[in-house]
Amino acid sequence: MGTENFNENGDGQSESLYPAHLLQNLDFNKSPAIFKPKISAAQPGEDWMVVRPLQRSDYDKGFLQLLGQLTSVGNISRKQFDERFTLMKQAGGYYVTVIEDTRISKIIGAATLTVEQKFIHNCSLRGRLEDVVVNDTYRGKQLGKLIVVTVSLLAQELGCYKMSLDCKDKLIKFYETLGYRLEAGNSNAMNMRFVPPTVVTWNRGAIQFSLKSKYLLAILNKQNYLNISVV
Numbered sequence: 416m417g418t419e420n421f422n423e424n425g426d427g428q429s430e431s432l433y434p435a436h437l438l439q440n441l442d443f444n445k446s447p448a449i450f451k452p453k454i455s456a457a458q459p460g461e462d463w464m465v466v467r468p469l470q471r472s473d474y475d476k477g478f479l480q481l482l483g484q485l486t487s488v489g490n491i492s493r494k495q496f497d498e499r500f501t502l503m504k505q506a507g508g509y510y511v512t513v514i515e516d517t518r519i520s521k522i523i524g525a526a527t528l529t530v531e532q533k534f535i536h537n538c539s540l541r542g543r544l545e546d547v548v549v550n551d552t553y554r555g556k557q558l559g560k561l562i563v564v565t566v567s568l569l570a571q572e573l574g575c576y577k578m579s580l581d582c583k584d585k586l587i588k589f590y591e592t593l594g595y596r597l598e599a600g601n602s603n604a605m606n607m608r609f610v611p612p613t614v615v616t617w618n619r620g621a622i623q624f625s626l627k628s629k630y631l632l633a634i635l636n637k638q639n640y641l642n643i644s645v646v
C-alpha cells in the first residue's frame with residue numbers, strides 16, 4: 416500500500432487507513448458465524464451504523480476511548496495519533512476497522528487485522544487479529560461477531576493462509592463460533608514483557624543529563640563513566 420489518500424468523501428477529514436471498498440463485497444456466507452438477524456459489513460442492519468476502515472478524524476470520534484475499554488491506552492495527543500496513522504498507512508498491512516454510530520458520530524466497535532509478509536509457504540501472508548472491542552453499552556447485539564467476521568473475511572480476501580489471535584480463556588467459545596480453533600499441540604501463547612525505559616536525570620552543576628535507557632546507563636556504570644544506579 417502506498418501513501419494514497421483513500422479520501423472517499425473528498426473533504427480532507429475522512430482520510431481512510433485503507434480503501435473502504437475492500438469491505439463492501441465480503442461474503443458473509445463463507446463464515447460459520449450465525450447472525451440472527453442476518454447482517455454483514457455492507458449491511459450492518461441499522462441505517463445509523465457503518466462498518467469502515469479507521470479514519471484520521473476518528474481521533475474526535477472516541478476511537479481511543481473505546482480502546483480504553485480493552486486495555487490501557489495512555490494520553491495520546493492528536494499529533495501522536497496523526498503520526499501513528501501516517502506510519503501505519505505508509506507501512507501497509509494495517510487494517511484497523513471500526514463500527515460507527517453515525518447518529519452520534521461515535522466509534523462503538525473496533526478490530527485490527529495485521530498482515531505479515533512471510534518467506535515461508537511460498538512467500539505467503541499471515542493475518543493476526545488484534546484489539547477487538549465493542550463499547551460496553553452496545554454489547555450483546557452481534558457487533559463483536561460482526562467486526563471479527565469482517566476482518567477475518569478481509570484476511571481471506573487479501574490472500575492470507577491463516578489468521579491467528581490471542582485471547583483470554585473465557586473468550587475461546589466466542590471465537591470458536593466464528594471459525595477459530597485451538598489446534599492440538601499448537602495453541603500456546605507466550606510473551607516476553609519489556610520494562611519501559613527508565614528516565615534518569617543527573618545534575619552536575621549547571622549541566623543536566625537525561626538518560627532514557629537503563630541499558631546505556633548500565634554500560635556507562637560499568638566503564639566508570641558514571642556512578643549512579645537505575646531507580
Ligand SMILES: CC(=O)SCCNC(=O)CCNC(=O)[C@H](O)C(C)(C)COP(=O)(O)OP(=O)(O)OC[C@H]1O[C@@H](n2cnc3c(N)ncnc32)[C@H](O)[C@@H]1OP(=O)(O)O
Nearest residue numbers: 544545546547548549554555556557558559560580582589
Ligand atoms: C483478539 C482480541 O483482541 S481478544 C480481546 C477481546 N476484547 C475484549 O475482551 C474487550 C471487552 N469485551 C468486548 O469488547 C466484547 O465483550 C466482545 C468484543 C468480546 C464481544 O462483543 P459483543 O458485541 O458483546 O459480542 P456479540 O454480541 O457479537 O456476542 C457474540 C457471542 O459471544 C458471546 N460473548 C460475548 N462476550 C463474551 C464474553 N466476554 N465471554 C463469553 N462469551 C461472550 C455472547 O454471549 C454471544 O453469544 P451468542 O451468539 O450465543 O448470543
